[in-house]
Amino acid sequence: MLIRFTLNGEDTVYEGSASDRLLDVLRNKYRLCGVKCGCGEGECGACCVILDGRLANSCLAAMGRVEGLDVVTIEGYRTTERFKVLDRAFASVAAVQCGYCTPGIVLASECLLAVNPHPTREEIRLGISGNLCRCTGYNAIVRAIEIAAWEGDGLW
Amino acid sequence: MFAYSLYCERQNKRIDWWMIDMKEISRPVIKEDHSSKFDGSAVYVGDWPTDGMLFGYFVRSTRAHARIRSISAPNLREGYFTVDHRDVPGQNCVHIILDDMPVFAGDTVEYIGEPILMVVGPDECVVRRIAASEIAVEYDDLPAVLNINDSVEELCAYRFDKGDADSAFKHADMVFEERFETGPQEQAYLETQGIIAEFRDGRVTLHGSMQCPYYVHEAVARALNFEPERVRVVQDVTGGGFGGKEDYPSILACQVSVAAIKAGGKPVRVILSRREDMSVTTKRHPSISRYRVSVKDGRVTGMDIDVVFDGGAYTTLSPAVLQRGLIAASAVYDIPNLKVRGRVVRTNTPPNGAFRGFGAPQTIFAAEMIMSHIARSLWEEPTAFKLRHAVSQGDKTSTGGRFHFPVPISEMMRDVSVMSQYHKKRDLYENGCGRFRRGIGMSMWLHGVGFTGSGERDIIKARVCLHKYPDGRVEVLASNTDIGQGVKTAFRKIAANELLLPQDMIIIQAPDTDRVPDSGPTVASRSVAIVGELIRSASRRLREDWRDGADQVVEEQYAEPDFIIPFSLDKFSGDAYPAYSWGVCAVELQVDSLTGVSEVVGVWASFDVGTPIDINIVMGQMEGGILQGLGYAFMERIPPDGHGRILNDNFADYAIPTASDVPNIQVKIHEMESSVGPYGAKGAGELPLVGVPAAYIEAMEHALGGRRINHIPFGASDVLDALSKAPQMEVM
Numbered sequence: 001m002l003i004r005f006t007l008n009g010e011d012t013v014y015e016g017s018a019s020d021r022l023l024d025v026l027r028n029k030y031r032l033c034g035v036k037c038g039c040g041e042g043e044c045g046a047c048c049v050i051l052d053g054r055l056a057n058s059c060l061a062a063m064g065r066v067e068g069l070d071v072v073t074i075e076g077y078r079t080t081e082r083f084k085v086l087d088r089a090f091a092s093v094a095a096v097q098c099g100y101c102t103p104g105i106v107l108a109s110e111c112l113l114a115v116n117p118h119p120t121r122e123e124i125r126l127g128i129s130g131n132l133c134r135c136t137g138y139n140a141i142v143r144a145i146e147i148a149a150w151e152g153d154g155l156w
Numbered sequence: 157m158f159a160y161s162l163y164c165e166r167q168n169k170r171i172d173w174w175m176i177d178m179k180e181i182s183r184p185v186i187k188e189d190h191s192s193k194f195d196g197s198a199v200y201v202g203d204w205p206t207d208g209m210l211f212g213y214f215v216r217s218t219r220a221h222a223r224i225r226s227i228s229a230p231n232l233r234e235g236y237f238t239v240d241h242r243d244v245p246g247q248n249c250v251h252i253i254l255d256d257m258p259v260f261a262g263d264t265v266e267y268i269g270e271p272i273l274m275v276v277g278p279d280e281c282v283v284r285r286i287a288a289s290e291i292a293v294e295y296d297d298l299p300a301v302l303n304i305n306d307s308v309e310e311l312c313a314y315r316f317d318k319g320d321a322d323s324a325f326k327h328a329d330m331v332f333e334e335r336f337e338t339g340p341q342e343q344a345y346l347e348t349q350g351i352i353a354e355f356r357d358g359r360v361t362l363h364g365s366m367q368c369p370y371y372v373h374e375a376v377a378r379a380l381n382f383e384p385e386r387v388r389v390v391q392d393v394t395g396g397g398f399g400g401k402e403d404y405p406s407i408l409a410c411q412v413s414v415a416a417i418k419a420g421g422k423p424v425r426v427i428l429s430r431r432e433d434m435s436v437t438t439k440r441h442p443s444i445s446r447y448r449v450s451v452k453d454g455r456v457t458g459m460d461i462d463v464v465f466d467g468g469a470y471t472t473l474s475p476a477v478l479q480r481g482l483i484a485a486s487a488v489y490d491i492p493n494l495k496v497r498g499r500v501v502r503t504n505t506p507p508n509g510a511f512r513g514f515g516a517p518q519t520i521f522a523a524e525m526i527m528s529h530i531a532r533s534l535w536e537e538p539t540a541f542k543l544r545h546a547v548s549q550g551d552k553t554s555t556g557g558r559f560h561f562p563v564p565i566s567e568m569m570r571d572v573s574v575m576s577q578y579h580k581k582r583d584l585y586e587n588g589c590g591r592f593r594r595g596i597g598m599s600m601w602l603h604g605v606g607f608t609g610s611g612e613r614d615i616i617k618a619r620v621c622l623h624k625y626p627d628g629r630v631e632v633l634a635s636n637t638d639i640g641q642g643v644k645t646a647f648r649k650i651a652a653n654e655l656l657l658p659q660d661m662i663i664i665q666a667p668d669t670d671r672v673p674d675s676g677p678t679v680a681s682r683s684v685a686i687v688g689e690l691i692r693s694a695s696r697r698l699r700e701d702w703r704d705g706a707d708q709v710v711e712e713q714y715a716e717p718d719f720i721i722p723f724s725l726d727k728f729s730g731d732a733y734p735a736y737s738w739g740v741c742a743v744e745l746q747v748d749s750l751t752g753v754s755e756v757v758g759v760w761a762s763f764d765v766g767t768p769i770d771i772n773i774v775m776g777q778m779e780g781g782i783l784q785g786l787g788y789a790f791m792e793r794i795p796p797d798g799h800g801r802i803l804n805d806n807f808a809d810y811a812i813p814t815a816s817d818v819p820n821i822q823v824k825i826h827e828m829e830s831s832v833g834p835y836g837a838k839g840a841g842e843l844p845l846v847g848v849p850a851a852y853i854e855a856m857e858h859a860l861g862g863r864r865i866n867h868i869p870f871g872a873s874d875v876l877d878a879l880s881k882a883p884q885m886e887v888m
C-alpha cells in the first residue's frame with residue numbers, strides 16, 4: 001500500500017506494508033541512521049522522532065500510523081536554529097558520551113522546550129525521563145538543556 | 157598540591173570554566189566526537205549500509221546443562237547456511253584468560269543461551285525464523301548447578317596473608333562476624349553488542365562495538381588458526397561499554413568470523429537484540445563475602461575475609477576480577493593482620509565478566525558495611541571510626557605494597573560532610589518515625605590505577621606511536637578505544653599540549669590493528685594514566701626532535717616506575733597498583749514506610765583522580781559512575797528463576813535509573829597531583845561507582861532505625877521486610 005507523509009519537510013510516499021515499523025523504515029529505506037534502536041520495545045527512547053510536534057518512539061509506531069503526519073528525525077532537525085543552540089549547550093558541558101542516546105535526547109529536549117521554554121530542573125528531568133542514558137548520570141544533560149533554554153531565549 | 161571546589165560553579169546556570177583557577181590541561185574543550193554524535197551522523201556498527209551483507213542469528217541452548225543428543229536442520233534454501241563448532245578452523249575456544257569457553261557448544265551446553273549454531277543468510281527475518289522454528293535441538297539433561305551456594309567447582313582461587321591474623325583474633329576483646337551478598341548487574345550500555353566480519357583474500361577483517369581491539373584480534377587469530385597478520389580489527393563508534401565490551405566482543409567476533417569464512421567473501425553481521433544481549437552477555441559477578449573482624453582496645457586489629465564470586469559457566473575474566481576484589485577487601489583501612497581467601501565458583505548460568513569496578517564494588521561494600529556496624533556496636537560515629545582506621549601515605553597496602561602518595565580521605569570527607577550537612581542530618585533523622593523517614597549515609601573508598609599486579613609490566617607492555625606528517629600534523633596511534641568516556645579527546649589534548657600545537661593539528665582515529673600498536677585494552681582506568689603518559693613522553697621526544705617538513709615516527713613503550721615494589725602473584729605481595737584514586741560519597745534518601753519505596757534526596761561526592769585531563773570529561777565520568785552505583789544499590793536486580801534463565805531481559809523489567817529517579821548529583825573534584833600519569837592524572841573511569849552502594853545502604857539503615865542490612869540490591873520489598881522486624885541494635 002502507499003503511505004503518504006512528510007519526512008523532514010519533504011513529501012514522501014512509502015510503498016510497503018502498514019505494519020512495517022517506522023524505525024526500520026527510517027533506518028533501512030531512508031538511511032536515516034541517527035534514529036537508533038536501543039531496545040525495540042519502547043523503553044529507551046533512542047529511537048525517538050517527532051510526529052506532528054510530539055515526541056514518539058519510532059520502534060512502536062507502525063507505518064500505517066504516520067499516514068498524513070509530519071515526521072522529523074535528527075537529520076531533519078539538525079538544520080534548524082534551535083538545533084544549533086542545543087548543540088552549543090551540550091558541547092559546552094560535554095553532555096554527550098557514547099552518543100547512542102543523544103539523537104533521541106536532542107529531540108526530547110526540543111519537544112520539552114517547545115511547550116515549556118523555561119523549564120525548571122525538575123521539569124527537565126521529567127521531560128527526558130523517557131530517554132535512558134547509561135553514561136552521563138543525566139546531570140550534564142539537564143544542565144545543557146538549562147543552558148540552551150537560557151541562550152536560546154525567544155527561539156522556543 | 158592544591159584543591160579547589162568546582163561544586164559551587166557547577167551549580168550555576170551559566171558556567172564559565174575559564175574563570176576558575178585550574179590548570180591549563182584541565183580546562184574543557186569540545187569533545188572530539190561531539191558533533192558527529194550530536195547530529196546523528198556517527199556510524200555505529202548497525203549503521204553501515206547492508207547491501208550484499210549476510211545476517212547471522214543464533215540457535216541457543218534452552219537447557220542449563222545438557223548433552224546435545226541431536227540437531228536436526230532442514231535443507232536450507234539457497235543462500236542460507238549454518239555454522240557450528242565443526243566449522244571452527246582452529247581450536248574451538250575463545251581465548252580470554254583461559255581457553256575454556258567454546259566458540260560454539262560442542263557435545264554439551266553449560267548454560268541457557270549458550271550458542272550452539274548460527275544461521276546465516278541474506279534476509280534477517282528469514283534467518284531469525286529458521287533459527288527460531290526450523291532447527292530442532294534435542295538434549296539429554298545433566299544435573300545443573302544454578303546457585304553459588306551449591307557450587308563446589310572452582311574456576312580459580314587465591315589466598316594471601318598479612319601480619320598474623322590468628323594471633324590478632326586470639327588476643328581480641330571482641331570479634332564481629334557478618335556475611336554480605338551482592339547481586340549481579342547488567343552493564344546496560346545503550347548500544348547492544350554487534351560485530352561485522354568479512355573474509356577476503358585470505359584475511360578476515362572485523363569491525364564493531366568493542367573496548368579492546370587487540371583482545372578481539374588475538375581471540376580470532378587463535379580460533380581461526382590464522383597468523384596475526386591475517387586478522388584485522390577496527391573499532392566502530394561504540395555506544396557504551398562499562399566493561400561489558402571488554403570480554404564479550406571476543407566471543408561474538410570468533411563466532412562471526414567463523415561464519416565469514418563460510419560466506420564466500422560477503423560480510424556477515426550479528427547485532428544482538430536487547431533481550432538477547434541482556435540474557436546472554438557477561439554481568440557483574442554476584443558475591444558472598446564473610447568477614448570476621450577482631451577488635452582490641454576499640455581498634456580493628458585483624459580481618460579474616462572469605463569471598464566467593466559466581467563465575468557462571470566459563471572463566472572469562474574471573475581470575476582478574478577476583479584478584480582486584482580481594483586486594484580491595486580491606487578497603488581504605490589500615491588493618492595490620494589480614495587473612496584473605498577468595499574463589500570463583502562455576503555455575504550453569506551465563507558467564508560473568510568485567511563491569512566497571514571489576515570485583516572491587518563487591519568487597520568494598522562488605523568492608524564498608526562491617527566497619528559501620530562495628531562502629532555502631534562500639535557507640536562511635538561511623539565516619540569518625542572509619543577515619544580513625546584509614547590508611548595514610550607510607551602505610552602498607554593489603555599486599556604489603558605501599559601507599560606511595562598522599563591519601564586525601566580526611567579532607568575529602570570533611571568536604572562531603574559540609575556539602576551534605578551530614579552531621580546535622582545524622583542527628584536530625586535519628587530514630588525517625590511516621591510514614592516518611594529520612595536517612596543519610598557516607599562511604600569512602602579507593603581504586604587502584606591500571607592493571608592489577610605486574611600486568612602492565614609483564615603482560616600488556618603497552619606501546620604507542622606518534623606519526624608526524626610533513627604538513628606538521630601529528631597522528632596519535634594507540635589501541636585505546638573511545639567508548640564515550642572521552643579518551644580520544646584526552647589523548648589529543650595531551651599530545652597538543654606537549655607538542656605546543658593546536659588541537660586540530662592532532663589526528664586521532666578509531667583504532668585499527670593494521671595501523672596502531674598494542675597499547676593494551678581500554679580497561680582498569682588505565683587509558684589516561686598509563687597510555688596517556690606514554691603519549692605525553694612520546695610527544696615530548698617528538699617536540700625535541702621536531703624537523704619541519706619531515707615525516708617522523710616516534711615510539712614509546714611502558715616501563716614500570718622505579719618506586720614500585722615488584723608484585724608477585726604467587727604470594728600476593730608487593731605493589732598491586734602504582735597509585736590509587738580516592739572517593740567519598742554521601743547519600744540522603746527518604747523511605748515511604750507504607751510502600752517501601754525510597755527516593756534519593758541528595759548525592760554528594762568528592763573524588764581525587766589526580767589532575768583532571770579535561771574537567772568536563774572527568775565530571776561526566778563521576779556523575780555517570782555514581783548513578784550506576786545507585787542503580788546497583790537499589791534498582792538493578794536479576795531474580796533467579798530456578799532454572800538458570802534470565803527472565804527480566806529488557807528495560808521494562810530490568811530498570812536502570814532515569815533522569816527523574818535522582819536529583820542532581822553534586823560532585824567536587826579534590827585535585828591533587830599524582831606522579832604517575834600525565835600532568836599528575838590518575839585513573840577515573842571506575843572509581844565513582846565502587847563505593848556508592850555502601851553510602852546508599854548506610855543511609856537506608858539510618859532511615860530504618862539502625863536495622864542492619866547485608867545485601868544489595870535493596871529494594872522496596874526488602875524495606876518492608878526489614879520494617880517487619882525489630883531493629884537489632886543501637887544507632888549512633
Ligand code: FES
Pocket residue numbers: 036037038039040041042043044045046047048057058059060
Ligand atoms: S528502541 Fe524504541 S524505545 Fe528503545
Ligand code: FES
Pocket residue numbers: 095096097098099100101102132133134135136346395396640
Ligand atoms: S551518552 Fe551513552 S547512553 Fe547517553
